[in-house]
Amino acid sequence: MSVRVPITIACWDYDRTQALADGRIRPEGVDLTYLALPVEETFFRMARYQEFDAAEMSLSSYVLSLSGNDSPFVAIPIFPSRAFRHNGIYVRAQSPLRELSELAGKTVGIPEYQVTAAVWIRGILAEFHQVPVESVRYRTGGLQQSGRVEKIQLSLPAGVDVEPVPADQTLTDLLLSGELDAIYSPRTPQSMLDGDISIRRLLADPRAAEEEYFTRTGIFPIMHVIVLRRDLYQSHRWLARSLFQAFVDAKHNVQQKLGETAANRYMLPWLYAAVEQTQSVMGRDFWPYGLKANDTTLRTFLRYSYEQGLAGRLFEPAELFAPESLQAYRI
Incomplete structure (x- = not known):
C-alpha cells in the first residue's frame, strides 16, 4: 500500500472546490483534509502563523510575501476567487x-x-x-x-x-x-x-x-491564489502539480453542470440565462486556471501593486508560481 502525504488545506466553500472538499476528487499521492474556513480567517492564520500546509491566500498578500528575502509560500496558478470590483x-x-x-x-x-x-x-x-x-x-x-x-x-x-x-x-x-x-x-x-x-x-x-x-x-480580476508552505513544497515538489491538477478537475466537475435545466442544482431560477449571458460576453471558459490564460490579468495586477508602492519590484507572472505547476497535462 502506497503512503499518501497528509495535507491540510484551508479554503472557502466554493462550488468549484466542492469535489475536493467532499473527497470525490483526490489529489494524486495526497491524503487531503479540507477546512472550509471564512477567507479572512484563513488569510490571517496563514499569513501570520503559517498554520496550514496549503491555503487560499489574498493575491496581494502573496505578492508582498515575495518581496522579502525568504518567502514562506509558493503558489500554484489556481484562482478560487475572482470578481469584478x-x-x-x-x-x-x-x-x-x-x-x-x-x-x-x-x-x-x-x-x-x-x-x-x-x-x-x-x-x-x-x-x-x-x-x-x-x-x-x-x-x-x-x-x-x-x-x-x-x-x-x-x-x-x-x-x-x-x-x-x-x-x-x-x-x-x-x-x-x-x-x-x-x-x-x-x-x-x-x-x-x-x-x-x-x-x-x-x-x-x-x-x-x-x-x-x-x-x-479582457481582464476578469483575480482575487485569491492557492499557496503551499515553502518548506513542504521543497520536501515534495511534486505536490505543486498534484494539487494543481486536482483543482482543475474539481472546477471542470462543476463547470459542466452550470447550465443544467432538467433539475435546478442551485437556487437561482434564471441561472441558465445568467450562464448564457456570461458566456456571450466572456467566452465558454470564463474562469480559467493556469498561467497562459491569465497572463494579462496577472501582469496588470503586478503593475498596480508595484505602482502603488506595495510590491518591492515589478514581478513577472511566472515568478509567482512553482514551475512544476506550469507544465500541466490537462487544464
Missing part, C-alpha cells in the same frame, strides 16, 4: 457621488490598504477614471467589526495618505456619519444584504461598467 464601491444613499471620477479628493474607507480588491479598484480608477492613487485619503478598519488592522507591515511612498480609523469604530458607521465619503470593500455591507437602503453602490449599473471593462481589457 466596480460594484464594490459604496456610498450613503443620499451621497451626491454618481461617477467614479468624482472620487478624487475624497476620504475613502478600506479594510486594509493592501487587500487585493482595493489594489484593483485603485488601479482601475487611476488608469481609466482620472483618480490618481494619491488623490484619495484612505482610512483602514473593519467593515462591520471594529479593530481590524493590516496583516502585513507596509512601507508606502510619500504622498499616500493612509491612517487607521479609531479602534472602536467601523467603516460602515463612519460612512453613515459622513466622516467617510465612500468605502471600497470586497464584501457587501451587511445592512444592504438585510434590506437597509441607507447605503448604495456608487454606480447605478455596475454590471454594465464591468462588462465594458472586460470587453475593453
Whole structure:
C-alpha cells in the first residue's frame, strides 16, 4: 500500500472546490483534509502563523510575501476567487457621488490598504477614471467589526495618505456619519444584504461598467491564489502539480453542470440565462486556471501593486508560481 502525504488545506466553500472538499476528487499521492474556513480567517492564520500546509491566500498578500528575502509560500496558478470590483464601491444613499471620477479628493474607507480588491479598484480608477492613487485619503478598519488592522507591515511612498480609523469604530458607521465619503470593500455591507437602503453602490449599473471593462481589457480580476508552505513544497515538489491538477478537475466537475435545466442544482431560477449571458460576453471558459490564460490579468495586477508602492519590484507572472505547476497535462 502506497503512503499518501497528509495535507491540510484551508479554503472557502466554493462550488468549484466542492469535489475536493467532499473527497470525490483526490489529489494524486495526497491524503487531503479540507477546512472550509471564512477567507479572512484563513488569510490571517496563514499569513501570520503559517498554520496550514496549503491555503487560499489574498493575491496581494502573496505578492508582498515575495518581496522579502525568504518567502514562506509558493503558489500554484489556481484562482478560487475572482470578481469584478466596480460594484464594490459604496456610498450613503443620499451621497451626491454618481461617477467614479468624482472620487478624487475624497476620504475613502478600506479594510486594509493592501487587500487585493482595493489594489484593483485603485488601479482601475487611476488608469481609466482620472483618480490618481494619491488623490484619495484612505482610512483602514473593519467593515462591520471594529479593530481590524493590516496583516502585513507596509512601507508606502510619500504622498499616500493612509491612517487607521479609531479602534472602536467601523467603516460602515463612519460612512453613515459622513466622516467617510465612500468605502471600497470586497464584501457587501451587511445592512444592504438585510434590506437597509441607507447605503448604495456608487454606480447605478455596475454590471454594465464591468462588462465594458472586460470587453475593453479582457481582464476578469483575480482575487485569491492557492499557496503551499515553502518548506513542504521543497520536501515534495511534486505536490505543486498534484494539487494543481486536482483543482482543475474539481472546477471542470462543476463547470459542466452550470447550465443544467432538467433539475435546478442551485437556487437561482434564471441561472441558465445568467450562464448564457456570461458566456456571450466572456467566452465558454470564463474562469480559467493556469498561467497562459491569465497572463494579462496577472501582469496588470503586478503593475498596480508595484505602482502603488506595495510590491518591492515589478514581478513577472511566472515568478509567482512553482514551475512544476506550469507544465500541466490537462487544464
